[in-house]
Amino acid sequence: MRLKLGCCITLHGGDTIKVGFIGPGKVGVSLGRYFTHKGIKLSGFYGRNIENTKQAADITKSEFYDNIQDIINESNIIFITTPDDIISIIDNELSKFDLKNKSFCHTSGSLKSNVLCNAKHSGALIYSIHPIFAFSSxxxxxxxxxxxxxxxxxxxxxxxxxxxxxxxLGNKHFIRKEEDSSTYHLANVFVSNLTLSLLEIGVGYLRKLGLNEEDALNALKPLVKGNVDSIYEKGFVNSLTGPVLRGDISTVEKHISVLEERDKDLYKILSLNLLELVALRSHGNMDGTEKTQENYTNSNYEKEKLIEDLFINSKKHEKIYKLLGGLD
Structure with a gap:
């Protein structure tokens, strides 16, 4: 195969590669629009909901298919952009056809490519291609x-x-191993879904003061944005602020006293993680090394050694560690 830069992708014989989508939802339509923007030829959309599928085809100026065999015949690459629990059902449907020289990709971050094993047995190349992005529209x-x-x-x-x-497309990308799929998806969930949950909890404490959700979010937005910007500019260790960094025992005690019972374990776990970063920062200050997480392993022994070194020089941090349940 050869690639014509700045235009459609072509096969050896000069035929244009066409990309189809099974699933006319937020991910499929957004990617379809993006692919078209990048000069990639779409075949069109197939989906169970006829109205949504026709709308997706109209938006992307591509074809509407009401028969899965037709979109297979008209496409070289097909993206399956359905909910996760539908992918294996589609895979069973695909097994009825000759899929030689076809490529099938699902966009789930949690499922391995081998969820499309039936398609593979029918001759297809199979992939999990996950865009690291929250598609809300x-x-x-x-x-x-x-x-x-x-x-x-x-x-x-x-x-x-x-x-x-x-x-x-020109997007940055990386290749992950099949056995790393769960760890990969966990990373995404921590910084997306669980971060959303953490922000909602923080907003909840401002609601207790009488603020509505909109005002609470607007009040916290500069803090959230400033923190994220700092992390991207300086890294985690060098962006540390707050009472755990300062060793402010009384503030941590007051926090624990007003925490909802359901939030106490979460507060302690996250604060203990902050304390590990404080220990790394302190270690860097002492030996003159650059203070980043790249400078130490993730072994429990290494972390414990850094924390022990911190306590030698800072009894207030040792007391915070005990308050957080880090010592018996």
């Missing part, structure tokens, strides 16, 4: 999609249609 800003990373797992080889597609 079919009208996703295309400029935002320019910035996202893609993670890829599956039948990777240099001359594949998928690699050519990724190169045409």
């Amino acid at each position: 079919k009208a996703t800003n295309l400029d935002e999609l320019e910035k996202i990373y893609l993670s890829i797992e599956g039948d990777i080889f240099d001359d594949s249609d998928i690699i050519s597609l990724i190169k045409t």
